Amino acid sequence: MFTHDKKFKPFNNKVWLATPTMHGEELQWMTDAFNKNWMSTVGENINEVERLAAAKIGCKYAVALSSGTAALHLAVKLAGIKRGDKVFCSDMTFSATLNPVVYEGGVPIFIDTERDTWNMDPVALEKAFELYPDVKHIVMANLYGTPGKMDELRAVADRHGAVIIEDAAESLGATYKGKQTGTFGDIGIISFNGNKIVTGSSGGMLLTDDIEQANKARKWSTQSRENAPWYQHEDLGYNYRMSNVIAGVIRGQLPYLEEHIARKKAVFERYKAGFKGLPVVMNPFDEKNSAPNYWLSCMLIDSAAMCKHVRGETEACYVGQAGKSCPTEILETLAAYNAEGRPIWKPMHMQPIYRNNPFVTVEGDGRGRTNAYISGVGVDVGMDIFNRGLCLPSDIKMTAEQQDTVIAIVRACFE
Ligand SMILES: Cc1ncc(COP(=O)(O)O)c(C=O)c1O
Numbered sequence: 001m002f003t004h005d006k007k008f009k010p011f012n013n014k015v016w017l018a019t020p021t022m023h024g025e026e027l028q029w030m031t032d033a034f035n036k037n038w039m040s041t042v043g044e045n046i047n048e049v050e051r052l053a054a055a056k057i058g059c060k061y062a063v064a065l066s067s068g069t070a071a072l073h074l075a076v077k078l079a080g081i082k083r084g085d086k087v088f089c090s091d092m093t094f095s096a097t098l099n100p101v102v103y104e105g106g107v108p109i110f111i112d113t114e115r116d117t118w119n120m121d122p123v124a125l126e127k128a129f130e131l132y133p134d135v136k137h138i139v140m141a142n143l144y145g146t147p148g149k150m151d152e153l154r155a156v157a158d159r160h161g162a163v164i165i166e167d168a169a170e171s172l173g174a175t176y177k178g179k180q181t182g183t184f185g186d187i188g189i190i191s192f193n194g195n196k197i198v199t200g201s202s203g204g205m206l207l208t209d210d211i212e213q214a215n216k217a218r219k220w221s222t223q224s225r226e227n228a229p230w231y232q233h234e235d236l237g238y239n240y241r242m243s244n245v246i247a248g249v250i251r252g253q254l255p256y257l258e259e260h261i262a263r264k265k266a267v268f269e270r271y272k273a274g275f276k277g278l279p280v281v282m283n284p285f286d287e288k289n290s291a292p293n294y295w296l297s298c299m300l301i302d303s304a305a306m307c308k309h310v311r312g313e314t315e316a317c318y319v320g321q322a323g324k325s326c327p328t329e330i331l332e333t334l335a336a337y338n339a340e341g342r343p344i345w346k347p348m349h350m351q352p353i354y355r356n357n358p359f360v361t362v363e364g365d366g367r368g369r370t371n372a373y374i375s376g377v378g379v380d381v382g383m384d385i386f387n388r389g390l391c392l393p394s395d396i397k398m399t400a401e402q403q404d405t406v407i408a409i410v411r412a413c414f415e
Helices: 027-035 045-058 067-079 099-102 122-132 150-159 211-221 244-274 329-335 381-388 402-412
Strands: 061-065 084-088 108-109 137-139 162-165 188-191 204-208 281-283 298-300 308-311 316-319 389-391
Touching: 027 045, 027 244, 045 061, 045 188, 045 204, 045 244, 061 067, 061 211, 067 162, 067 188, 067 211, 084 389, 099 108, 108 122, 122 150, 137 150, 150 162, 150 298, 150 329, 162 204, 204 211, 244 402, 298 381, 308 329, 329 389, 329 402, 381 389
Parallel strands: 084 108, 084 137, 137 162, 162 188
Antiparallel strands: 061 204, 188 204, 281 298, 298 389, 308 316
């Protein structure tokens, strides 16, 4: 329960969750596009960011697009997902991971989350194949910059001849067994949205080792023009190509990816040290095999240290208790001091739009609910993390002093 009303001074300058961190070269490459009048969806910046991204990530082709969502949409089309196809999708993620499945008429079947990395649970995935043996596509995300259990997920997919679309929107630069995320799927995607670890203000890329896929994605993204003297179309087209001006921003940002990761890691480590003795843990990762990009630092409150806390569809309330707290109390208290946190992504099976879709858990009966849930005494993993977790201010421009105050505010919530 927060007991330090007058102890902290509100931040004069807001402490943000994650905002763009610019360096100067971004403006130089945007200006270059302007000066050369390459202000459209062709130009040197686009070619160069495709080259830089593919080289960094270690894939053969990176296709520059207007957003990560556009990249996911083209990935879904390339993978051949069609009307009525069931697709196994991450449950605890941003809805953009799987909305493109629905754009194409596919039906997401949500797979519960594991506790070790907060990503798609390979055990639940295996179980999903027992329940739905005909499924041929998986869409999984690496949440908050932490790689999922890629070997296990790949083994399950291969056993059932399924294709993986890997959503690395949040995990650019993160590695699993030394390999970059975005390369574990048959098709990968990244995002340069404004809050990502490097940004173009917007933008995304489709990653593949298959030249035919890359060529198709490029063609579809520019309205599917055929090679003819007039506008000739054999396929449905989209206006999904990246602008050369946006590519200029990304061209200036990409060289700073490793620096941004190091600074994000320092933020994570400072929280971890600062929360010593509190009944909380930071978002977990496989310390032996993976190196996250630490995009967002998150914390999870021990069950025993949760005060009474309920969430409706759009509102939450809690009852303060000595020695306990909850995500709503912490987020509201941070906001009162002019600092921005965020709830954990609300799982898709809890969303009104997807509530009737199947949801597979390790413990469940295959009808979408865990045994514990059915008996009314517990919740699935995704719901549990959503209930007890939150994203902390993770902006790399936050000063050490500001972060120490954030830590002190969180600590005060547990007094
Ligand atoms: C996991 C995840 N997938 C997909 C997206 C979509 O990317 P974009 O905003 O570039 O469309 C985002 C972020 O916005 C994301 O966090």
